[in-house]
Amino acid sequence: MQVLPTFLARITPPITPALVIRRAALAANLAAMQAACDQAGVRLRAHGKMHKSSRIAAEQMARGAVGLCCQTVGEAQAFVAGGVPDVLITAPVPPWGWPRLAALAATARVGAVMDSVAQAQAASAAALAAGVVLAAYVDVDPGMGRAGVAPGDALALVQAIRGLPGLHWAGIQAYCGHHQHMLPAQRAAAHAAWSDRLRALLAELRAAGLNPGQITGGGTGTAAMDLAAGVYTELQAGSYALMDVEYGDLGDLPFQPALFLAATVVSARHETHVTCDAGHKALHPNGPVSRVLWPAGSRYHPAGDEHGAILPPGGAQEGDLVWLQPGHVDPTVALHDACFVADEDGRLERWPIDARRSSL
Amino acid sequence: MQVLPTFLARITPPITPALVIRRAALAANLAAMQAACDQAGVRLRAHGKMHKSSRIAAEQMARGAVGLCCQTVGEAQAFVAGGVPDVLITAPVPPWGWPRLAALAATARVGAVMDSVAQAQAASAAALAAGVVLAAYVDVDPGMGRAGVAPGDALALVQAIRGLPGLHWAGIQAYCGHHQHMLPAQRAAAHAAWSDRLRALLAELRAAGLNPGQITGGGTGTAAMDLAAGVYTELQAGSYALMDVEYGDLGDLPFQPALFLAATVVSARHETHVTCDAGHKALHPNGPVSRVLWPAGSRYHPAGDEHGAILPPGGAQEGDLVWLQPGHVDPTVALHDACFVADEDGRLERWPIDARRSSL
Numbered sequence: 001m002q003v004l005p006t007f008l009a010r011i012t013p014p015i016t017p018a019l020v021i022r023r024a025a026l027a028a029n030l031a032a033m034q035a036a037c038d039q040a041g042v043r044l045r046a047h048g049k050m051h052k053s054s055r056i057a058a059e060q061m062a063r064g065a066v067g068l069c070c071q072t073v074g075e076a077q078a079f080v081a082g083g084v085p086d087v088l089i090t091a092p093v094p095p096w097g098w099p100r101l102a103a104l105a106a107t108a109r110v111g112a113v114m115d116s117v118a119q120a121q122a123a124s125a126a127a128l129a130a131g132v133v134l135a136a137y138v139d140v141d142p143g144m145g146r147a148g149v150a151p152g153d154a155l156a157l158v159q160a161i162r163g164l165p166g167l168h169w170a171g172i173q174a175y176c177g178h179h180q181h182m183l184p185a186q187r188a189a190a191h192a193a194w195s196d197r198l199r200a201l202l203a204e205l206r207a208a209g210l211n212p213g214q215i216t217g218g219g220t221g222t223a224a225m226d227l228a229a230g231v232y233t234e235l236q237a238g239s240y241a242l243m244d245v246e247y248g249d250l251g252d253l254p255f256q257p258a259l260f261l262a263a264t265v266v267s268a269r270h271e272t273h274v275t276c277d278a279g280h281k282a283l284h285p286n287g288p289v290s291r292v293l294w295p296a297g298s299r300y301h302p303a304g305d306e307h308g309a310i311l312p313p314g315g316a317q318e319g320d321l322v323w324l325q326p327g328h329v330d331p332t333v334a335l336h337d338a339c340f341v342a343d344e345d346g347r348l349e350r351w352p353i354d355a356r357r358s359s360l
Numbered sequence: 361m362q363v364l365p366t367f368l369a370r371i372t373p374p375i376t377p378a379l380v381i382r383r384a385a386l387a388a389n390l391a392a393m394q395a396a397c398d399q400a401g402v403r404l405r406a407h408g409k410m411h412k413s414s415r416i417a418a419e420q421m422a423r424g425a426v427g428l429c430c431q432t433v434g435e436a437q438a439f440v441a442g443g444v445p446d447v448l449i450t451a452p453v454p455p456w457g458w459p460r461l462a463a464l465a466a467t468a469r470v471g472a473v474m475d476s477v478a479q480a481q482a483a484s485a486a487a488l489a490a491g492v493v494l495a496a497y498v499d500v501d502p503g504m505g506r507a508g509v510a511p512g513d514a515l516a517l518v519q520a521i522r523g524l525p526g527l528h529w530a531g532i533q534a535y536c537g538h539h540q541h542m543l544p545a546q547r548a549a550a551h552a553a554w555s556d557r558l559r560a561l562l563a564e565l566r567a568a569g570l571n572p573g574q575i576t577g578g579g580t581g582t583a584a585m586d587l588a589a590g591v592y593t594e595l596q597a598g599s600y601a602l603m604d605v606e607y608g609d610l611g612d613l614p615f616q617p618a619l620f621l622a623a624t625v626v627s628a629r630h631e632t633h634v635t636c637d638a639g640h641k642a643l644h645p646n647g648p649v650s651r652v653l654w655p656a657g658s659r660y661h662p663a664g665d666e667h668g669a670i671l672p673p674g675g676a677q678e679g680d681l682v683w684l685q686p687g688h689v690d691p692t693v694a695l696h697d698a699c700f701v702a703d704e705d706g707r708l709e710r711w712p713i714d715a716r717r718s719s720l
Binding site for chain 1: 375376431432433452455475479506507510640641666667678691697717
């Protein structure tokens with residue numbers, strides 16, 4: 001691929017702020033992760049919460065992904081509507097969600113994690129009412145405290161699920177979100193300790209006469225360790241496809257920056273800075289601050305919902321494009337209706353961010 | 361109106377996280393601001409960047425607003441498509457925006473602020489090409505450094521605009537965003553100093569033989585001062601309609617909380633907290649942290665893109681609704697496709713947030 005500034009200089013999006021995906025970098029990232037999974041004999045179930053795009057999902061499926069992860073019921077509805085045949089909801093589902101998931105299961109394989117008997121009962125009732133079977137995974141909390149049962153409570157929930165009609169117990173989810181952004185040495189130590197705990201749980205399941213099924217989890221930051229650990233059967237990574245400042249700065253991940261944001265300088269009345277048309281509604285402030293790629297050497301500072309300052313101007317004048325790399329990809333992509341996928345010659349194709357919708 | 365907890369207890373949105381507007385509180389806020397403007401003889405041009413809803417815009421127009429303010433070209437396109445006959449773009453427009461605004465001007469009155477001769481020339485060229493006239497306002501910077509000319513440079517830009525075909529010079533914009541959230545005493549002092557500077561500018565315009573036209577600006581935090589100052593002819597307030605933690609905590613504004621977010625407890629495995637399904641993609645982190653209204657006395661802490669912790673649980677159990685007031689209304693509303701407008705008896709009507717779209 002050409003060097004990044006040469007590539008960006010060829011691109012003129014029809015509107016700003018505009019998310020632009022470098023097609024060649026996306027393809028390289030998708031291929032690299034699929035190859036790593038194939039080599040390890042681990043299924044790739046890419047996480048769709050990051051891109052919310054059934055177009056990107058299709059690229060992942062075409063390369064060998066077994067399905068998509070979804071963080072919400074709405075994402076699952078959008079991805080199935082967009083042609084994804086196999087979805088897994090990776091967070092506990094609110095009661096209103098079960099009938100919707102059961103309806104989806106008429107046309108797709110639908111799985112969901114759960115961390116209580118009440119959730120399993122609600123899932124069972126919805127599946128029975130719809131005449132479908134839902135795949136049920138026990139969500140195990142690796143210490144984040146957000147959702148999931150303690151490892152010692154997993155077997156009891158597995159047994160409860162196995163006793164309920166309309167559910168097929170399919171495995172265990174163990175997602176270590178808090179490991180993903182650790183620096184390399186800490187990440188390896190935390191991952192090793194958790195893998196040991198997970199092996200003990202799998203031994204406990206086998207001692208109870210159970211085949212543990214799929215062990216699904218992992219992410220972009222820990223992918224190399226997840227694939228090497230011999231514990232996971234399914235990798236849930238998402239951010240690898242587009243990357244961001246947060247993951248890029250870890251320095252040890254074999255993926256390329258593929259997502260950029262173009263903004264226009266709309267006011268240039270000061271020597272210290274110019275103002276561009278990207279603010280809190282275009283670049284989500286969660287995570288590290290978004291990085292200015294062009295003009296080189298400048299910094300971005302949010303200046304309200306629809307504006308940001310570029311300091312120093314670095315030669316950027318009113319009407320010029322400036323280019324940024326988003327700090328945290330997931331919530332930033334969710335702010336946009338669509339992105340533009342760019343070939344190396346600057347040609348653009350519009351891809352809708354169709355799972356952005358919070359409700360259908 | 362009933363007390364807030366009684367009202368919220370009647371509401372069961374079909375999905376979560378869900379924005380809920382209390383119809384009676386919205387109506388009271390709209391009426392109060394319109395009455396204050398009418399009494400002062402100042403036009404109300406409500407800011408649509410806050411609600412991004414042509415349904416709310418219609419309520420504002422029906423009560424007497426002269427039109428809507430828009431912060432982006434996309435908002436203007438959506439509001440005109442939604443039936444608003446008069447829009448003003450309150451931030452400098454990128455070059456790609458002028459042909460779009462000129463196209464809109466075939467069916468609506470379209471105004472835009474500008475802070476450079478180059479912008480005026482681009483606007484003029486687009487208006488001529490489309491055979492329309494755009495209303496042009498000189499954007500004056502009250503000291504924020506984001507956009508706008510220094511007051512001393514305004515007259516020169518007015519004269520440049522008056523010399524260009526396709527443009528009708530319509531007035532001055534002076535929006536003091538940095539004053540809106542000051543505590544009352546500081547706000548009054550800052551407002552008085554800026555009003556004096558603005559009066560001097562108007563005198564300068566009149567001395568040059570010009571009728572200053574509309575003086576548009578002001579906001580929810582300074583509305584009482586804006587209306588009393590005798591300088592502004594048009595008020596741009598937006599947040600008053602729904603309010604948020606940030607404006608409510610100022611303590612001196614005569615508007616009621618009208619916007620709430622319902623979330624579901626999806627995991628309850630800890631004594632210290634429960635986890636609900638509202639995170640960074642449902643409650644924008646800009647501004648003060650969102651406030652828990654129910655369970656009373658608990659706090660909200662974001663726990664990722666789609667989750668938040670409620671601490672302590674306050675009796676909330678898995679499957680229960682929790683209720684929050686968003687910290688900063690504008691970017692939070694922009695995260696949602698729709699809101700539910702609630703009557704006092706709990707009946708819900710879905711209103712699309714149709715100007716949320718970043719592109720048309």
